[in-house]
Amino acid sequence: MLVLGPTEPVPLDVRRIAVAGPPGSGKTTLAAELSRRLGVPFTQFETFFHGPEWTVLPDWQEKVLAHVDGEAWAIEWQGEEVRERLTARTQVLVWLDHPRWLTTARVVTRTLRRRFGRGSTIPGGNTEGPLHTFFTDRDHIVRESWRRHSWLRARVERVLAEDRHPGLVVVRLRGQREVDAWLARSGSWLKPCTSPDSS
Numbered sequence: 001m002l003v004l005g006p007t008e009p010v011p012l013d014v015r016r017i018a019v020a021g022p023p024g025s026g027k028t029t030l031a032a033e034l035s036r037r038l039g040v041p042f043t044q045f046e047t048f049f050h051g052p053e054w055t056v057l058p059d060w061q062e063k064v065l066a067h068v069d070g071e072a073w074a075i076e077w078q079g080e081e082v083r084e085r086l087t088a089r090t091q092v093l094v095w096l097d098h099p100r101w102l103t104t105a106r107v108v109t110r111t112l113r114r115r116f117g118r119g120s121t122i123p124g125g126n127t128e129g130p131l132h133t134f135f136t137d138r139d140h141i142v143r144e145s146w147r148r149h150s151w152l153r154a155r156v157e158r159v160l161a162e163d164r165h166p167g168l169v170v171v172r173l174r175g176q177r178e179v180d181a182w183l184a185r186s187g188s189w190l191k192p193c194t195s196p197d198s199s
Contacts, residue, residue, distance in 0.1 A: 001163050003170045006178040009189045010169055014038060014092050016068070020077035021096030022152045023145035024103035024110065027076045030094065030179065035074035039192035043067060045076040072193050083155075087165055094171045095156050096179065100149045107145040 004010065017034050021027040028044055035042030048063045049056065057063075064082045067073055068089045077086065077093060087093070160170065173179045 001160065001166055001168050001170065003160065003172060006171075006173055006182040007185065008171075009185070010092055010171065011189070012091060012169065013193075014190055015040060015072040015193050016090055017074050017092045017094065018077040018086060018090045019074070019094045019096065020152065020156055021098065022103050022149040024106035025096040025098050026106070026176070026179065027096055030096065031074045031076050033183070034094070034190065037186070037190050037192070038072070038074065040072040040074055041067070041070065042074040045078045049079065087159060087168070090165075090168060092169045092171060093156075093159075094173065097153060097156075097172055097174050099175065100146065102175065103149060104142065104145050107142050111142065 002011075015038070017031075017038065017040075019027040019031040019034070028046075032042055032044075045064070048067070049060045051057050061079070061082050064075075064079055065085060067075060068082075068086050075086070077083070077090075079086070156170070159165070159168075171182065173182055
């Protein structure tokens with residue numbers, strides 16, 4: 001397994017890429033941008049997982065696995081029940097290991113923008129709870145972001161420690177400056193797939 005920083009090129013022809021990070025890290029935005037640059041399919045993970053009123057879709061695992069069984073794709077690294085299969089199919093895992101204060105601040109800002117109709121929409125027509133419910137709702141997105149920050153870091157570190165995917169390349173990016181720097185340098189190694197059906 002190879003672990004790279006923001007200035008190191010990815011030494012392979014990338015067709016399958018996943019982005020890991022806690023809520024507010026920008027993983028969906030980055031996965032969508034990588035999909036565009038590589039010319040590979042991308043479906044927001046939330047589309048697979050939630051229906052209206054935050055209902056968990058009964059076939060979400062099958063849908064995710066069908067997506068990653070393809071030969072070319074981008075996706076967020078989510079869903080504990082499918083994470084092992086997803087990791088096994090991933091060539092490059094981009095790990096957004098941002099400071100906790102940054103991801104939490106982004107979640108607060110994102111929630112406020114959505115409440116006022118100026119932010120990105122959530123698949124399934126769902127809406128995050130108002131910020132004042134932070135004190136009464138243990139699953140409020142801000143509290144969830146705070147909790148999942150350390151959990152996500154430990155989860156990626158476990159993948160690194162177990163080293164069961166020797167061909168996996170992990171790109172660790174800490175902070176938006178490193179993300180921007182990596183994307184700025186990526187033109188030489190993140191190139192559009194010319195034959196997505198090839199392995």
